[in-house]
Amino acid sequence: MSQYPAFSLDLFRLDGQIALVTGAGCGLGNVFARALASAGATVVSADINLASAEQTAEEVRLLGGKALSVEVDVSDVDSVAAMNRAVLQAYGRLDILVNNAGIASPADRIHEMPVEDWDRVNAVNTRGVFLCTKAVLPQMMAQKKGSIINISSVAGLAGVSNDLSAVAANYSASKGAVATLSKQIAVEYGNEGIRCNAIAPGWHLGTQLGREALPLSEADIAAMVEKLHGLTPLNRTGDPEELAGLLVYLASDAASFMTGQVIAHDGGWTAW
Numbered sequence: 001m002s003q004y005p006a007f008s009l010d011l012f013r014l015d016g017q018i019a020l021v022t023g024a025g026c027g028l029g030n031v032f033a034r035a036l037a038s039a040g041a042t043v044v045s046a047d048i049n050l051a052s053a054e055q056t057a058e059e060v061r062l063l064g065g066k067a068l069s070v071e072v073d074v075s076d077v078d079s080v081a082a083m084n085r086a087v088l089q090a091y092g093r094l095d096i097l098v099n100n101a102g103i104a105s106p107a108d109r110i111h112e113m114p115v116e117d118w119d120r121v122n123a124v125n126t127r128g129v130f131l132c133t134k135a136v137l138p139q140m141m142a143q144k145k146g147s148i149i150n151i152s153s154v155a156g157l158a159g160v161s162n163d164l165s166a167v168a169a170n171y172s173a174s175k176g177a178v179a180t181l182s183k184q185i186a187v188e189y190g191n192e193g194i195r196c197n198a199i200a201p202g203w204h205l206g207t208q209l210g211r212e213a214l215p216l217s218e219a220d221i222a223a224m225v226e227k228l229h230g231l232t233p234l235n236r237t238g239d240p241e242e243l244a245g246l247l248v249y250l251a252s253d254a255a256s257f258m259t260g261q262v263i264a265h266d267g268g269w270t271a272w
């Protein structure tokens with residue numbers, strides 16, 4: 001018999017906690033909402049597309065969880081303030097914020113990129129993370145507890161060829177800013193009980209990211225996916241569902257001493 005106690009996996013539970021996920025209507029945000037609910041959290045599913053936010057909320061309820069859907073444009077100050085009010089009116093607290101909403105544009109090279117595409121992507125991916133974080137911090141400071149998880153990208157850690165998916169300089173720069181902003185939040189608010197980490201996903205296919213910007217044929221997509229596999233040590237792309245464990249870990253007390261980290265979830269893409 002071991003003289004040491006067994007570890008309790010209850011550390012990963014989020015029972016009684018309130019979690020807000022932006023961009024929860026589809027793709028990774030939908031996975032994050034279901035994952036948090038599976039760990040016991042009540043989920044606020046927020047998206048610019050209210051119908052899709054409600055669809056995710058309904059999926060959470062079907063899992064036996066509690067969820068509310070809210071319409072938000074994360075790039076708009078008033079809209080973000082209204083989302084924050086809705087959360088506090090409904091639950092009176094907020095424990096977890098997942099800044100997931102994000103977009104990509106056509107993968108133009110820098111000298112050909114329309115300035116509007118730079119501004120549009122950064123308005124959602126960078127300004128959106130700033131606005132949502134700014135809005136929720138006072139409540140988390142009052143609680144002296146909170147976990148913020150920002151969704152960066154491997155494209156925010158190093159340059160990526162324009163031939164691969166919808167990755168262009170506006171997207172990479174926005175995700176680099178998200179990585180650094182996450183460290184800044186961790187440093188500024190650590191002594192107020194607030195942790196902030198970022199996940200930098202590699203290629204997780206099956207979401208809508210960059211879909212409108214990438215009018216590719218099936219053959220083009222197959223060729224691109226083959227290239228992605230060849231550049232990934234695990235020789236495949238990720239399944240969005242594979243991100244669930246890392247997200248719940250970072251949200252939970254299992255990560256109570258983890259802050260200011262940018263964790264690549266990428267099949268080894270950044271390990272070369």
Ligand SMILES: NC(=O)c1ccc[n+]([C@@H]2O[C@H](COP(=O)([O-])OP(=O)(O)OC[C@H]3O[C@@H](n4cnc5c(N)ncnc54)[C@H](O)[C@@H]3O)[C@@H](O)[C@H]2O)c1
Nearest residue numbers: 023025026027028048073074101102153203204207208209
């Ligand atoms: N899928 C991947 O491989 C991958 C890799 C790295 C990073 N990411 C990041 O993960 C996040 C989710 O991406 P995804 O692949 O699930 O994309 P997705 O397009 O499937 O989902 C994005 C969601 O965000 C919502 N949204 C867009 N603009 C918004 C706004 N202004 N306000 C509120 N909601 C808005 C959309 O309606 C959609 O529901 C993004 O930040 C993306 O950059 C994804």
